[in-house]
Structures are given as C-alpha cells and as structure tokens.
Amino acid sequence: MSRWENVAEIRKSMKANNVVKMPGYSWLEVGNVVHKFRSGDRIHPDLASIHEKLKELETKMKLAGYVPNLEYALHDVEEELKEQLLLRHSEKLDVVFGLMKVPIGLPIRVFKNLRVCGDCHTAINIISAIERREIIVRDTTRFHHFKDGLCSCGDYWYVVKPC
Ligand code: ZN
Numbered sequence: 259m260s261r262w263e264n265v266a267e268i269r270k271s272m273k274a275n276n277v278v279k280m281p282g283y284s285w286l287e288v289g290n291v292v293h294k295f296r297s298g299d300r301i302h303p304d305l306a307s308i309h310e311k312l313k314e315l316e317t318k319m320k321l322a323g324y325v326p327n328l329e330y331a332l333h334d335v336e337e338e339l340k341e342q343l344l345l346r347h348s349e350k351l352d353v354v355f356g357l358m359k360v361p362i363g364l365p366i367r368v369f370k371n372l373r374v375c376g377d378c379h380t381a382i383n384i385i386s387a388i389e390r391r392e393i394i395v396r397d398t399t400r401f402h403h404f405k406d407g408l409c410s411c412g413d414y415w416y417v418v419k420p421c
Pocket residue numbers: 330347348349374375376377378379421
C-alpha cells in the first residue's frame with residue numbers, strides 16, 4: 259500500500275469510528291451459557307456481586323496507576339457520574355464476571371459488538387496484571403490478548419466514541 263493510500267485508509271477508519279452510535283454490549287461464555295451485558299447493565303442477575311467486585315478492583319487499579327479516561331464517558335453528565343458510567347461499560351462487567359466464574363488458569367474470553375474503548379483497554383490491561391489473569395477480548399477489528407499488563411496489539415492507541 260502506498261503512503262497516500264495509507265493516509266486515505268486511516269481517514270476512512272477515523273470517519274467510521276465517529277459515526278458509531280450503536281449501543282455497546284459484550285458477552286462471554288461460562289459453562290456453555292452465554293452471559294450478555296450492556297453498558298450500564300440492569301438485567302443480569304449477578305449484578306450486585308459484579309458491582310461489589312468492581313468497586314474492590316477499582317481501588318486496586320487506582321493504586322496501580324489507573325486514571326479513568328473521562329473522554330470515553332458520555333459528555334452530558336456530571337464528572338462523578340462519568341466515572342461510574344465508565345466503570346460499567348459492558349466489557350468491564352464481562353471481565354469482572356469472568357474473574358468470578360472462569361476457573362483460574364483458563365483465559366477469560368470476551369466478545370464485543372463494537373471496538374473496545376480506550377478506557378476499557380487500559381483498565382483490562384491493568385486488571386490482567388493485578389489479577390494475574392489472561393484476558394482475551396475479540397472486538398470488531400481484532401483480538402486483544404491481555405497478559406501481565408500488556409496487550410498483543412502493542413497497546414495501539416485509538417480514538418473510539420463511548421461504548
Ligand atoms: Zn469502555
């Protein structure tokens with residue numbers, strides 16, 4: 259691919275990212291049952307324990323240097339709420355559910371209907387390190403294989419609208 263074609267490709271994919279307005283959801287399979295979460299899910303029966311585990315993880319993540327990237331939160335809400343909404347993006351809920359249900363030693367495999375957002379990418383990276391779990395997120399463009407705080411995509415940074 260020539261340099262100019264490359265630039266055109268990048269522009270095209272940036273444009274595509276800007277028009278993504280679909281609601282974000284993701285899922286994982288535990289013991290042949292598919293568990294689906296929406297961002298800010300209110301339906302899954304285990305939400306109370308998931309939120310509890312999330313809170314506990316949030317403290318550990320912040321100690322490890324995690325700073326919520328509010329650019330990925332909805333814009334028309336108050337700062338404090340932004341952090342809470344960000345924490346409840348569907349792929350974070352899936353990962354936390356996976357931490358609770360997938361036997362230690364097995365990877366946690368999550369699928370996402372959109373591209374994983376930048377904040378979730380950072381958060382899942384940190385979670386893989388502090389919880390010592392292998393986490394694989396398949397989004398619409400690639401596999402992200404998180405292990406010991408590194409992702410197979412090389413932490414490639416991209417700009418995606420909130421999930
Ligand atoms: Zn996210």
